[in-house]
Amino acid sequence: MSYKFTYSIYRRPFRQPLKTSHGVWKIREGIIIKLTDSLGRSHQGEIAPIEWFGSESIDRARSFCEQVGDRITTTQIHQIPDDLPACQFGFGSALTAFSTTPAQTASHFNTSALLPAGEAAIDRLQTLATQGYATFKWKIGVLPIDREVAIWHQLMAVLPANAKLRLDANGGLTEIAAERWLELCSQAIRIEFIEQPLGLDEIAKTIELAAKYRTPIALDESVATFDRLQIVYDRGWRGIYVIKPGIAGFPWRLAEFITRYQLDVVFSSVMETAVGTAAAYQLASELKIERSLGFGVADWFDD
Structure with a gap:
């Protein structure tokens, strides 16, 4: 199945910097994606990398979204490589939302x-x-x-x-x-x-x-x-x-x-x-x- 694909990038400043043994984190950057099927139904997913935790960088995630273009298929989502784990989750969760009943809040x-x-x-x-x-x-x-x-x-x-x-x-x-x-x-x-x-x-x-x-x-x-x-x-x-x-x-x-x-x-x-x-x-x-x-x-x- 093929889906229309759009995305937007966000930057959320922390109210106060988050201090860990890795350093100080001041701004959370991520990407909200949206898949829309042939019936007009839409579901969102989020790509929220933490590079110093082992995921891809936000730049790599943005580059992947740019390469996708305006459509993506189920097969292409399943083929997202393992070195893009935040992208896998963002696209994967949006895809599964089409076939699951929303769970507990x-x-x-x-x-x-x-x-x-x-x-x-x-x-x-x-x-x-x-x-x-x-x-x-x-x-x-x-x-x-x-x-x-x-x-x-x-x-x-x-x-x-x-x-x-x-x-x-x-x-x-x-x-x-x-x-x-x-x-x-x-x-x-x-x-x-x-x-x-x-x-x-x-x-x-x-x-x-x-x-x-x-x-x-x-x-x-x-x-x-x-x-x-x-x-x-x-x-x-x-x-x-x-x-x-x-x-x-x-x-x-x-x-x-x-x-x-x-x-x-x-x-x-x-x-x-x-x-x-x-x-x-x-x-x-x-x-x-x-x-x-x-x-x-x-x-x-x-x-």
Whole structure:
């Protein structure tokens, strides 16, 4: 089947820069695509790359859209190469929307709110808790570890009794620092997991740490794209997988892999718009994902 194809590029400034161990992110750029069939029905998809996470760059995604022209077929969508995973998801989710019934809306899911790095997280956590959030993610590996540990103690003091905290290192910890965090958190039952403590290639050491400490470990950068996901599973990781659908390739392929191996999955945002978020929620509903989804990021943008 052939579809009329149009697209538009957006630039969304963050309300405040997002600081991670990878650096500072000030503007989210992406592409909204639209497919229209012969009956006049239209569905949107979103291409929201994060190059430093392993996807294509926004320039490569824009170049691909330019090359498509004003029409694209189902066969051409299925042939989008694996080095364009954000394009695969954007086109793939728009295509599948023609044959699926819209699933549950965001209100049916528990979501995890993203806190700012550093001390600003303390006041923000208390504000978000009054809005009903019960799971929070805080970036570590951004400041010196002694300072972050001190802030962590303050966060735990204001964390509601029924809430959970996820610590996300974005692969920015040394092995010594990772062990310190894992030991600190081992008696803190409200710590859901530490996310990507070591670099994306340090799978063997991460598996060792997961066996050594009570604190659960989740992988994020190491499983960011579909090929990485396969490699990490084949190397023996059986812990938590934090998957960003927006850069994980074709949604049907991702769903089949998660289902086949019964992975323990968290879906997480790539700071996309409502278009990409809706596609991720659709997939989460189909897979019946139970862990809180990491999409509590709306307050990071003014729009």
